[in-house]
Amino acid sequence: MAGRHRELVEEVRQTLGYARGAARAAVTEAEDRAAKRRADHAAVEREAHRAGQRLLAAHATRRGAVDRQCLARLTAAAEELTALADEQARGAAGAPWDGWAPTPPARDESPGLYRIGRLTARAAVPGPAEPDVPALVGLLDAGHLLVEDPGHDRLPAVADDPAPPVTHRPTDRVHALVGGLLLRVLGSTAPGAVRLTVYDPERLGGSLASFAPLASADLLTFVGPGGLGGVLDELVEEIRRINETVLAGEYRSLRELHAATGRRPEPWRVAVLLGEGWTPDGGGAELTAAQQAQLDRVIRTGPACGVHLVVSGVGPAGDWCEHPLVDRIVLWGATAWTTATGNRFLVQLDPPPGTDLATGTCRAIAEKVLAGPDPAVFADLLPAETWTGSSAERLVAPVGAGPDGRLVDVELGDSPPHALIGGPSGAGKTNLLYAWLGSLAARYSPDELALYLLDFKEGVSFARFAPGRRDPSWLPHVRLVGVNVNADREYGLALLAFLHDELRRRAEAAKAHEATKLSELRAEDPDGHWPRIVAVIDEFQVLLDGRDPVALEAARLLEDLARRGRSQGIHLVLASQDLSGIDALWGRASMVAQFTLRIALPKARRILAEGNLAADTVPRHHAVVNPDSGATPANRVAHIPDAGSRGTLDALQQALWRRLPADTAPPVLFDGGRVPRLAEATELAELAPDEPGGRVRAPVALVGRTIDVTGRSAAVRLSRSPGRNLAVLGARGTEACDVLATAALSLGRQYRAGGVRFSLACLDDDAVDATKQVLDELRVLGHDADWYDRDGVCGLLAAAAADLGTDRAPDTRPHILLLYAVDAASSLLERKDPATRRSARDDLKDLVARGPEQRTHVVGWWRSVPRLRDDLGGVGARLDAFGAWVALDVQGPDLAPLSTQPGGPAWYPRTRRALFFDRAVHRRPVVVIPYDTTEAP
Numbered sequence: 001m002a003g004r005h006r007e008l009v010e011e012v013r014q015t016l017g018y019a020r021g022a023a024r025a026a027v028t029e030a031e032d033r034a035a036k037r038r039a040d041h042a043a044v045e046r047e048a049h050r051a052g053q054r055l056l057a058a059h060a061t062r063r064g065a066v067d068r069q070c071l072a073r074l075t076a077a078a079e080e081l082t083a084l085a086d087e088q089a090r091g092a093a094g095a096p097w098d099g100w101a102p103t104p105p106a107r108d109e110s111p112g113l114y115r116i117g118r119l120t121a122r123a124a125v126p127g128p129a130e131p132d133v134p135a136l137v138g139l140l141d142a143g144h145l146l147v148e149d150p151g152h153d154r155l156p157a158v159a160d161d162p163a164p165p166v167t168h169r170p171t172d173r174v175h176a177l178v179g180g181l182l183l184r185v186l187g188s189t190a191p192g193a194v195r196l197t198v199y200d201p202e203r204l205g206g207s208l209a210s211f212a213p214l215a216s217a218d219l220l221t222f223v224g225p226g227g228l229g230g231v232l233d234e235l236v237e238e239i240r241r242i243n244e245t246v247l248a249g250e251y252r253s254l255r256e257l258h259a260a261t262g263r264r265p266e267p268w269r270v271a272v273l274l275g276e277g278w279t280p281d282g283g284g285a286e287l288t289a290a291q292q293a294q295l296d297r298v299i300r301t302g303p304a305c306g307v308h309l310v311v312s313g314v315g316p317a318g319d320w321c322e323h324p325l326v327d328r329i330v331l332w333g334a335t336a337w338t339t340a341t342g343n344r345f346l347v348q349l350d351p352p353p354g355t356d357l358a359t360g361t362c363r364a365i366a367e368k369v370l371a372g373p374d375p376a377v378f379a380d381l382l383p384a385e386t387w388t389g390s391s392a393e394r395l396v397a398p399v400g401a402g403p404d405g406r407l408v409d410v411e412l413g414d415s416p417p418h419a420l421i422g423g424p425s426g427a428g429k430t431n432l433l434y435a436w437l438g439s440l441a442a443r444y445s446p447d448e449l450a451l452y453l454l455d456f457k458e459g460v461s462f463a464r465f466a467p468g469r470r471d472p473s474w475l476p477h478v479r480l481v482g483v484n485v486n487a488d489r490e491y492g493l494a495l496l497a498f499l500h501d502e503l504r505r506r507a508e509a510a511k512a513h514e515a516t517k518l519s520e521l522r523a524e525d526p527d528g529h530w531p532r533i534v535a536v537i538d539e540f541q542v543l544l545d546g547r548d549p550v551a552l553e554a555a556r557l558l559e560d561l562a563r564r565g566r567s568q569g570i571h572l573v574l575a576s577q578d579l580s581g582i583d584a585l586w587g588r589a590s591m592v593a594q595f596t597l598r599i600a601l602p603k604a605r606r607i608l609a610e611g612n613l614a615a616d617t618v619p620r621h622h623a624v625v626n627p628d629s630g631a632t633p634a635n636r637v638a639h640i641p642d643a644g645s646r647g648t649l650d651a652l653q654q655a656l657w658r659r660l661p662a663d664t665a666p667p668v669l670f671d672g673g674r675v676p677r678l679a680e681a682t683e684l685a686e687l688a689p690d691e692p693g694g695r696v697r698a699p700v701a702l703v704g705r706t707i708d709v710t711g712r713s714a715a716v717r718l719s720r721s722p723g724r725n726l727a728v729l730g731a732r733g734t735e736a737c738d739v740l741a742t743a744a745l746s747l748g749r750q751y752r753a754g755g756v757r758f759s760l761a762c763l764d765d766d767a768v769d770a771t772k773q774v775l776d777e778l779r780v781l782g783h784d785a786d787w788y789d790r791d792g793v794c795g796l797l798a799a800a801a802a803d804l805g806t807d808r809a810p811d812t813r814p815h816i817l818l819l820y821a822v823d824a825a826s827s828l829l830e831r832k833d834p835a836t837r838r839s840a841r842d843d844l845k846d847l848v849a850r851g852p853e854q855r856t857h858v859v860g861w862w863r864s865v866p867r868l869r870d871d872l873g874g875v876g877a878r879l880d881a882f883g884a885w886v887a888l889d890v891q892g893p894d895l896a897p898l899s900t901q902p903g904g905p906a907w908y909p910r911t912r913r914a915l916f917f918d919r920a921v922h923r924r925p926v927v928v929i930p931y932d933t934t935e936a937p
């Protein structure tokens with residue numbers, strides 16, 4: 001039993017051992033599994049953490065990119081806005097107070113906007129600090145401002161407009177804002193251009209006391225309590241007056257008038273109305289019905305007339321605060337809401353300017369106004385935009401500024417059509433012409449205005465308008481410049497004749513288009529080229545001097561141009577420095593009557609009407625401009641700016657010249673003080689042999705430059721008709737040689753090499769060099785040219801004459817005989833050959849009589865008319881063989897035998913001038929200038 005018991009115990013023990021072992025194994029296994037799970041969990045957690053980190057990093061990167069993009073766009077927009085704002089609020093209108101100074105605008109500049117602070121977004125913008133975009137408001141030429149301050153610093157939470165205005169009494173913040181704004185307005189306008197009226201019953205002007213210095217110049221009025229009605233009545237009256245007399249139905253606003261004319265005839269009037277506040281329960285002062293009505297009128301009609309209000313605390317701010325011309329500014333502490341900036345943005349207000357700055361600025365403005373306007377400068381005469389004027393109706397351009405600083409316009413058109421300018425030497429006549437011409441040239445393009453300028457004075461005052469060696473530019477409107485023409489009155493006559501032809505051309509065109517004046521012709525013929533013409537003749541009396549044919553013809557042409565030029569857009573401007581100039585006209589009352597525009601410089605005599613003594617008192621550098629024939633009531637005194645110094649007219653000319661297309665022809669320049677060179681003669685370059693098989697034209701011999709507006713060369717055609725020889729007469733050897741050389745070299749160019757014979761005979765030792773030079777140049781052209789001296793001249797004449805006699809001459813080419821001072825061999829020429837009973841003189845007579853028909857021409861120089869006559873047979877000899885002649889120092893009556901005019905032409909010899917006559921083409925001789933031929937062309 002005990003054994004059994006022991007067995008059982010053992011069995012149980014064993015079973016228990018097994019069970020314990022199994023349980024232990026199970027526990028171990030479970031623990032292993034748990035450890036593995038824990039490890040897995042930890043790994044998952046680590047992974048989750050890492051993923052979270054990655055997500056955060058990605059998010060941060062993306063967010064950074066978006067922020068940067070957003071900021072870049074914000075910055076770009078802000079920069080654009082800032083640039084726009086800077087443009088709108090230039091200089092003193094927008095500059096920070098630190099270093100602020102007034103910046104008066106250019107004459108043509110219109111007011112812009114004024115800075116009051118900087119914009120800030122209402123909702124917070126992510127990223128770094130907000131960009132500094134100026135916040136601006138308008139006033140002058142824009143509208144009115146209503147400023148409110150509820151008196152607390154709590155921003156309304158709503159994004160809507162602030163509540164309808166409550167008429168609070170103006171706080172310090174309002175005064176500070178208005179003071180800053182006014183200073184910007186004053187600093188960015190011309191001194192005196194803004195007048196302030198301040199109605200401040202509460203503080204009696206104390207808040208704007210720093211502006212008080214303006215009162216000394218009548219630019220500021222403080223209005224006391226009870227004065228509001230008076231202020232409003234005055235403003236309404238000003239608006240009425242400006243509408244009636246200044247805008248006069250022609251312009252809708254002063255701004256429009258300013259844009260159209262460049263003038264601002266009225267100052268801006270700014271009324272600052274700082275009321276007592278008003279509340280419906282009876283606080284403060286209420287506007288009367290009459291005041292309310294006047295306020296409404298000013299608000300509606302003021303800005304067009306430059307009348308503006310800055311209002312605070314005037315109540316109740318009824319419907320008018322909703323008027324589109326009224327901008328509201330509502331203040332909360334240093335922040336503000338404005339109509340212009342709307343609900344998205346608020347304005348961080350600028351601190352106010354220092355009192356000293358405002359006082360100093362106002363004092364300076366007042367001093368400037370009391371000192372009177374600055375003298376005008378040349379730039380003041382120039383328009384904002386060049387070449388935009390139309391001359392269809394008239395030409396209007398300022399020449400200077402009046403005592404009030406306003407520009408004084410000068411007009412040419414139907415009335416007044418022509419101008420007379422007078423003033424003693426040195427009074428500034430030339431300067432006045434420069435100022436006027438510059439002012440015109442800047443306004444009207446060369447299609448609208450053409451200028452012809454002639455100066456009979458010694459000197460070259462108009463030469464600057466043509467290209468020169470130092471300055472290659474020219475004034476684009478100038479078609480012709482004549483300088484140093486005091487001895488060449490023919491040039492003046494030529495200009496008048498040219499203008500007369502133009503007058504006829506215009507009159508014919510007008511008739512064809514059934515137009516009675518230029519504006520109608522231009523309307524009827526829009527594609528035609530009909531600029532107004534202004535012809536300026538300085539010291540014109542030279543032209544009318546004496547009773548010779550030039551003076552008489554000039555007077556006739558002037559009179560006709562003066563009478564008929566008006567309707568055809570041709571205007572004369574005659575200037576003279578002394579009494580005689582005016583006297584020259586005075587005998588011609590009907591002509592003088594056409595010159596209704598008179599400009600008198602200091603001490604000018606007889607330019608203005610009798611009894612009009614303004615010229616005696618007008619100061620230096622001023623002029624009396626009078627468009628009513630000098631009648632006293634029409635006087636306008638103008639200060640004429642300096643237009644002659646460097647950087648004035650010259651700079652304008654260069655700027656205008658640069659606008660011309662590169663191939664534009666310069667004006668014709670006639671300089672009477674300069675000898676033209678043959679090499680410059682355009683006709684010489686145009687001469688060429690006839691084309692083989694083409695039409696054969698008789699050659700021409702050039703003789704000199706005409707004194708004409710075209711500046712062409714004078715020429716003789718050497719055809720095969722009797723009399724086609726040329727005689728040069730006079731003792732001035734150099735000029736005679738130049739005429740012969742000009743003829744020879746021009747003829748030489750019209751033949752093929754070797755196609756013509758030249759024979760040169762020279763009997764004046766002083767002329768030998770010149771002759772030989774011609775000989776060489778003819779040979780360079782490839783021609784046969786022979787030279788003869790005293791010993792050979794008779795043989796030459798005999799041989800040439802003999803050739804004429806034979807039908808079959810050995811040489812049938814044209815033959816040009818250039819005889820220099822042949823009269824020096826008179827005794828030789830008259831000697832008869834005992835065998836033939838013929839003399840060289842007989843040969844010469846034969847040659848000139850029969851030569852041209854056989855293409856043999858004599859171009860000869862005789863030192864006087866009697867000597868020519870002697871060589872052609874003595875007393876009674878006919879000189880018709882010389883159908884063309886050039887006379888140098890030969891008196892008019894001595895030319896009678898060669899002239900068609902009884903007693904000879906009116907000719908007084910002068911250096912480097914010759915009288916040229918070609919019987920085949922001229923009615924009367926013409927004056928020419930022998931070319932300088934010392935340089936080979």
Ligand SMILES: Nc1ncnc2c1ncn2[C@@H]1O[C@H](COP(=O)(O)OP(=O)(O)OP(=O)(O)O)[C@@H](O)[C@H]1O
Nearest residue numbers: 424425426427428429430431577621640641642644
């Ligand atoms: N408005 C002006 N402002 C400044 N300088 C001037 C003015 N007018 C003339 N001058 C100067 O005075 C001098 C004489 O002027 P200008 O040559 O115009 O006189 P003028 O009447 O044409 O004299 P003249 O007939 O003798 O030539 C010049 O040096 C000129 O620059």
